[in-house]
Structure formats: structure tokens, C-alpha cells
Amino acid sequence: MLALRAVSKSYGAARALVDVDLQVHAHEVVAVIGDNGAGKSTLVGALTGALAPDTGEVLVDGQPVTLSDPSVARGLGIAAVFQDLALCANLDVVENLYLGHEAERGMLLDEVTMEKHAWELLNQLAARVPSVRVPVAALSGGQRQAVAIARSLLGEPRVIVLDEPTAALGLRQTAEFLTLVERLRERGHGVVLTSHSLADVQAVADRIVVLRLGRVNGVFDAARTSYEELLAAVTGIAR
Numbered sequence: 001m002l003a004l005r006a007v008s009k010s011y012g013a014a015r016a017l018v019d020v021d022l023q024v025h026a027h028e029v030v031a032v033i034g035d036n037g038a039g040k041s042t043l044v045g046a047l048t049g050a051l052a053p054d055t056g057e058v059l060v061d062g063q064p065v066t067l068s069d070p071s072v073a074r075g076l077g078i079a080a081v082f083q084d085l086a087l088c089a090n091l092d093v094v095e096n097l098y099l100g101h102e103a104e105r106g107m108l109l110d111e112v113t114m115e116k117h118a119w120e121l122l123n124q125l126a127a128r129v130p131s132v133r134v135p136v137a138a139l140s141g142g143q144r145q146a147v148a149i150a151r152s153l154l155g156e157p158r159v160i161v162l163d164e165p166t167a168a169l170g171l172r173q174t175a176e177f178l179t180l181v182e183r184l185r186e187r188g189h190g191v192v193l194t195s196h197s198l199a200d201v202q203a204v205a206d207r208i209v210v211l212r213l214g215r216v217n218g219v220f221d222a223a224r225t226s227y228e229e230l231l232a233a234v235t236g237i238a239r
């Protein structure tokens with residue numbers, strides 16, 4: 001569905017990505033893990049149109065595309081949720097979901113329809129939110145994450161890229177988030193998520209791509225790979 005082929009990106013002398021291949025299919029969760037500076041954010045940028053690779057290709061359904069900016073990526077069915085979630089704390093859940101979307105879709109929805117749709121989306125994600133009329137500031141980190149992901153679903157993306165989604169979450173919230181990712185997979189989305197946490201990605205990913213110093217240092221079947229093997233690939237230290 002979405003792929004990178006031989007993508008490289010440098011910042012001056014820093015080689016952030018070197019010859020990186022990556023694929024994500026429908027109904028699949030691909031985790032990208034790596035230490036600080038391994039290239040995860042740069043890879044997310046290349047997948048979501050936030051930055052242009054120096055060389056290599058981004059492919060959608062096997063066709064090379066140029067993701068000149070994030071709106072082009074969204075138009076091709078690639079949505080992104082970043083760690084900061086980009087929610088407005090003082091607005092409620094419904095307002096956050098539809099912020100900017102009415103104009104984008106050329107329609108004006110009434111409040112009742114928007115509220116109903118907000119519940120539908122959150123229920124599909126098995127997200128537990130006390131009310132869709134509370135300000136986002138009153139929600140937990142996990143609930144906010146669910147709202148940000150629900151918002152990304154409004155554009156009916158095929159692939160959802162989640163950048164460091166569990167970094168700011170507590171244990172229970174992380175467990176809820178993992179359920180939410182499983183829901184996305186059940187719904188047929190391809191999911192790419194980046195993480196520092198080997199345990200989280202082992203729990204939810206189908207495939208795990210390890211980045212080290214900008215290169216792919218291994219692609220692993222999550223079900224058949226031990227924590228130690230992943231750690232060795234991430235750090236480059238064989239045990």
C-alpha cells in the first residue's frame with residue numbers, strides 16, 4: 001500500500017536515512033524502532049510529506065509519488081499523528097475533531113451529526129471518553145491520543161503513521177492505546193508507528209523494522225523475535 005524504496009536523507013554531514021526500504025500493507029502494523037538519532041522522525045517525515053528524501057522513492061500502491069507537503073500525503077490516504085497531537089486544549093472533543101475539516105470537505109455539519117459521528121469514531125477505536133463535550137484539557141493522555149487518532153480517521157486514510165505514540169503515556173493508557181492500534185488494523189488500515197519501547201511494539205506490531213544510524217538494521221517478525229534480539233539490533237551490540 002505504502003512503501004519507501006532506497007530512501008536517503010542527509011542534513012549536511014549527518015546521514016539521517018541511508019538506503020531505507022519500508023513497506024506497509026492493509027491490516028498490518030509495522031513498528032519502526034531505534035535509539036535516539038536513529039532516523040525515526042526523518043522516516044516519518046518522508047512517509048507523511050513533511051520532508052523530501054534526497055534520493056529514493058515513496059510508492060503508493062506501487063506507483064512513485066511526490067509527497068510535496070502533508071496535504072498531498074493526506075490526499076493520497078496517508079494520515080499522521082504526531083507526539084504533540086496538535087489538539088486545542090480549550091476546545092471540546094467534537095470541536096477538535098472537526099477543526100478545519102468542515103471547510104476541507106466543503107460542508108457544514110450540524111452539531112448533533114458531528115456529536116454522533118464523534119461517538120461512532122471513538123467507539124470504533126474502543127476509546128473510553130466521558131463526554132465528547134468536555135474540553136480536551138480535561139482528558140487523560142490516552143484519551144487525548146484517541147481523539148487525535150479519531151480526527152485522523154475523518155479523512156478516511158488507508159495508512160496511519162503514529163510518531164512516538166506511547167512516549168507520554170502511563171501503563172494503563174499504553175495498554176488502551178495498544179487496543180486502539182489493534183482496532184485500526186481490524187478496520188483494514190495499515191499502521192506505521194515509531195517507538196523507543198521494545199515491549200510496546202512487540203505487543204502490537206506484525207513486523208518490526210529496526211533503524212540504527214539511519215540504516216535498516218533488521219526487519220523482524222514480531223511474534224518470533226525476542227526482546228534480546230531486538231535490543232541487539234537497536235544497539236548494534238551482539239549479546
Ligand SMILES: Nc1ncnc2c1ncn2[C@@H]1O[C@H](COP(=O)(O)OP(=O)(O)OP(=O)(O)O)[C@@H](O)[C@H]1O
Nearest residue numbers: 011014015016034035036037038039040041042043
Ligand atoms: N533538521 C535537522 N538538521 C540537522 N540534523 C538533523 C535534523 N533532523 C535530524 N537530524 C539528524 O539526523 C539524525 C536522525 O535524526 P531523527 O530525528 O530522524 O532521529 P530519531 O530516531 O527520530 O531520534 P529521536 O528518537 O531522538 O527523536 C540525527 O543524527 C539527527 O541529529
